[in-house]
Amino acid sequence: MANYNPGRHFLQIPGPTNVPGRILQAMSMPTIDHRGPEFATIAREVLTGLKSVFRTQNPVVVFPSSGSGAWEAAFVNTLSSGDKVLAFGVGHFATLWKDVATNLGLGVEFVDTDWRRGIDPSIVEAKLIDDKDHAIRAVLAIHNETSTGTVSDIAKIRRAIDRAGHPTLLFVDAISSLGCIDLHHDDWGIDVTISCSQKGLMLPPGLGFNAISEKALKASKNADLPKSYWDWSPMLSLNEGGYFPYTPATNLLFGLREALLMLQEEGLDNALARHSRLAEATRRAVRAWGLEIVCIEPREYSNALTAIYMPEHRGADDFRRLVLERYSVSLGSGLGKLTDAIFRIGHLGDFNEAMLAGTLSAIEMGLRVSNTPFSADGVRAALDYLVAETT
Ligand SMILES: *Cc1c(COP(=O)(O)O)cnc(C)c1O
Numbered sequence: 001m002a003n004y005n006p007g008r009h010f011l012q013i014p015g016p017t018n019v020p021g022r023i024l025q026a027m028s029m030p031t032i033d034h035r036g037p038e039f040a041t042i043a044r045e046v047l048t049g050l051k052s053v054f055r056t057q058n059p060v061v062v063f064p065s066s067g068s069g070a071w072e073a074a075f076v077n078t079l080s081s082g083d084k085v086l087a088f089g090v091g092h093f094a095t096l097w098k099d100v101a102t103n104l105g106l107g108v109e110f111v112d113t114d115w116r117r118g119i120d121p122s123i124v125e126a127k128l129i130d131d132k133d134h135a136i137r138a139v140l141a142i143h144n145e146t147s148t149g150t151v152s153d154i155a156k157i158r159r160a161i162d163r164a165g166h167p168t169l170l171f172v173d174a175i176s177s178l179g180c181i182d183l184h185h186d187d188w189g190i191d192v193t194i195s196c197s198q199k200g201l202m203l204p205p206g207l208g209f210n211a212i213s214e215k216a217l218k219a220s221k222n223a224d225l226p227k228s229y230w231d232w233s234p235m236l237s238l239n240e241g242g243y244f245p246y247t248p249a250t251n252l253l254f255g256l257r258e259a260l261l262m263l264q265e266e267g268l269d270n271a272l273a274r275h276s277r278l279a280e281a282t283r284r285a286v287r288a289w290g291l292e293i294v295c296i297e298p299r300e301y302s303n304a305l306t307a308i309y310m311p312e313h314r315g316a317d318d319f320r321r322l323v324l325e326r327y328s329v330s331l332g333s334g335l336g337k338l339t340d341a342i343f344r345i346g347h348l349g350d351f352n353e354a355m356l357a358g359t360l361s362a363i364e365m366g367l368r369v370s371n372t373p374f375s376a377d378g379v380r381a382a383l384d385y386l387v388a389e390t391t
Pocket residue numbers: 015066067068069093142144145146173175176196205
């Protein structure tokens with residue numbers, strides 16, 4: 001049993017993220033009748049407010065679920081058994097998402113990568129041009145691949161689909177990009193944007209989201225995959241009055257109302273700029289340490305997290321354990337084939353300069369204590385950048 005660790009714990013994994021006191025407090029309200037008038041007012045406010053974060057005029061449905069549930073909801077509402085999807089193996093989450101499609105009996109055309117880059121829009125275009133009889137019904141694109149810290153250019157993928165003249169739906173996993181990295185559900189012609197509560201939205205886990213285009217809604221009328229809990233149709237009709245077909249996660253919705261208010265107070269664009277600034281400072285620290293960032297294409301760098309190779313590509317789990325035990329900072333682990341090879345710094349959600357300085361300092365101390373070959377100049381490089389950016 002560990003002894004008590006004084007001071008604040010830093011939850012710098014790329015989700016779940018630090019939950020601000022304001023949100024915890026909002027969630028601590030007494031639970032109310034989810035069929036009563038007070039709840040309906042709150043639910044309508046939240047369902048409307050969510051649209052602005054997805055930048056859509058269309059409905060967003062909210063499930064009491066993790067992000068994986070929201071993946072499943074997108075499939076079962078729009079596709080039929082035997083339909084095919086086009087997926088890209090850009091990392092661990094992309095692979096899990098593809099597996100959900102397989103488990104549901106969908107065909108999967110899978111394009112693998114080295115996990116160091118985003119989706120190549122020219123391959124999307126070529127695959128769709130090859131698909132002459134339009135067997136592919138959905139393209140699956142992870143916006144921010146959380147296992148590697150790479151971002152795919154969704155607007156370019158949209159244009160690639162349009163150039164191919166293919167009628168496929170476009171599904172985007174925005175689980176770790178919503179509220180952190182610019183996303184436009186409507187303008188980018190996304191059919192289903194999938195997200196959840198515990199990353200950029202600063203909430204505990206427990207809410208899954210589907211933002212739905214008109215085209216996706218139309219597809220849902222003919223989709224024959226079995227569904228009940230995930231069915232959009234009763235959800236959408238009851239949501240109009242501020243109600244749900246089954247018990248919603250009442251107190252998480254209180255928290256979501258507060259989170260949306262906080263994003264509105266900061267301004268979504270300011271929040272995105274803050275993520276960009278803190279991410280660039282992190283990358284400067286990594287470079288000054290002489291360590292290697294997993295993402296090899298600078299225009300695909302993630303503003304939500306940075307994934308970093310341990311020198312010689314192993315021993316990352318021992319290093320993370322040391323940083324946690326000595327400095328009470330939790331860093332993200334390597335997932336799938338990156339297990340023990342990398343560590344990830346989450347710099348998303350409720351996060352600021354001083355928290356980043358603390359996180360980077362803990363890592364720098366950890367690198368020193370573990371006798372890792374590196375240059376102890378990272379914190380200085382990050383602070384120099386932050387000072388120049390904020391004066
Ligand atoms: C966290 C994450 C998921 C999984 O979400 P769960 O809530 O754990 O089901 C899926 N995709 C991406 C990109 C993620 O970051």
